[in-house]
Amino acid sequence: MRLAVFVLASALSAFALDNGLMKTPPMGWLAWERFRCDIDCENDPKNCISENLFIDMADRLSEDGWRELGYVYVNIDDCWSSMKRDKDGRLQADPKRFPGGIHKLARYMHDRGLKLGIYGDMGTHTCGGYPGTPLDKIELDAQTFADWEVDMFKYDGCYSNATEQEKGYPLMAKALNATGRPIGYSCSWPAYQGGLPPKVNYTQLGEICNLWRNYGDIQDSWDSVLNIADWFFENQDVLVPAAGPGRWNDPDMLAPLDAEEQRLYSELLPGD
Numbered sequence: 001m002r003l004a005v006f007v008l009a010s011a012l013s014a015f016a017l018d019n020g021l022m023k024t025p026p027m028g029w030l031a032w033e034r035f036r037c038d039i040d041c042e043n044d045p046k047n048c049i050s051e052n053l054f055i056d057m058a059d060r061l062s063e064d065g066w067r068e069l070g071y072v073y074v075n076i077d078d079c080w081s082s083m084k085r086d087k088d089g090r091l092q093a094d095p096k097r098f099p100g101g102i103h104k105l106a107r108y109m110h111d112r113g114l115k116l117g118i119y120g121d122m123g124t125h126t127c128g129g130y131p132g133t134p135l136d137k138i139e140l141d142a143q144t145f146a147d148w149e150v151d152m153f154k155y156d157g158c159y160s161n162a163t164e165q166e167k168g169y170p171l172m173a174k175a176l177n178a179t180g181r182p183i184g185y186s187c188s189w190p191a192y193q194g195g196l197p198p199k200v201n202y203t204q205l206g207e208i209c210n211l212w213r214n215y216g217d218i219q220d221s222w223d224s225v226l227n228i229a230d231w232f233f234e235n236q237d238v239l240v241p242a243a244g245p246g247r248w249n250d251p252d253m254l255a256p257l258d259a260e261e262q263r264l265y266s267e268l269l270p271g272d
């Protein structure tokens, strides 16, 4: 049994994205499910997408014992950026809601043993209508995130088509690698292509992404949780072998639970 586990693990890691990250499933906090695209900081200062929200979460993770359990990622989702790129064409944070900028926020995380994740989109615009990272902006934006010392990047797929995604997701993997900074790479690609073969190639995903969103967003309801759990259950024969060190299925906010199940599955399989 032990030998079998070892052989399986090394076979998997040979095909995983080679950035040394996420040998175990990433754990942390992401803003979207609860805070959405609330940008009304005047009327809703506690809940709006602003640096204060992420600083607040960082304090909770580091002061309330979560960090010690492994919850180290604090991840920004959509609606963080300014509607306009800067004079050099770079993405920039909304100046009112993130007056300190993303680099300073990343330092805040690092000072507390945490990591910062950020969000972009393969299309012309993000799902929320902010500037996207289409094919011709991939290298520039990857470098910007590396310059800001960001630790993880979620690449969404709104306003892009299958042809662009086929080019863009691997290109971003190369661009992130070329920055020289290890940046965990989360691909929403399969969620835009139905989540299953033949449209989705999980072998390829494992080579270019550390994790991938397979299926729809989780909504704030138990029905939504059940719906996602059912889909993963029904398709487990495809999904379980896709996962391993450095390469994980991501059922959205169920990630910690599902990842633990995946770990158990991958340990149990060789002995079956």
Ligand SMILES: *[C@@H]1O[C@H](CO)[C@@H](O)[C@H](O)[C@H]1NC(C)=O
Binding pocket: 018, 019, 020, 176, 177, 178, 179, 180, 181, 182, 183
């Ligand atoms: C880039 O890719 C090479 C080859 O796969 C790997 O050895 C290296 O660690 C990667 N670097 C980063 C920063 O991801």
Ligand SMILES: *[C@@H]1O[C@H](CO)[C@@H](O)[C@H](O)[C@H]1NC(C)=O
Binding pocket: 161, 162, 163, 164
């Ligand atoms: C996808 O989008 C690109 C660029 O916007 C366009 O040139 C191409 O025709 C589109 N492809 C399909 C299959 O819709």
Ligand SMILES: *[C@@H]1O[C@H](CO)[C@@H](O)[C@H](O)[C@H]1NC(C)=O
Binding pocket: 201, 202, 203, 204, 207
């Ligand atoms: C899936 O991707 C792998 C690795 O990139 C490739 O070798 C294989 O041919 C692809 N499979 C299909 C059906 O396209």
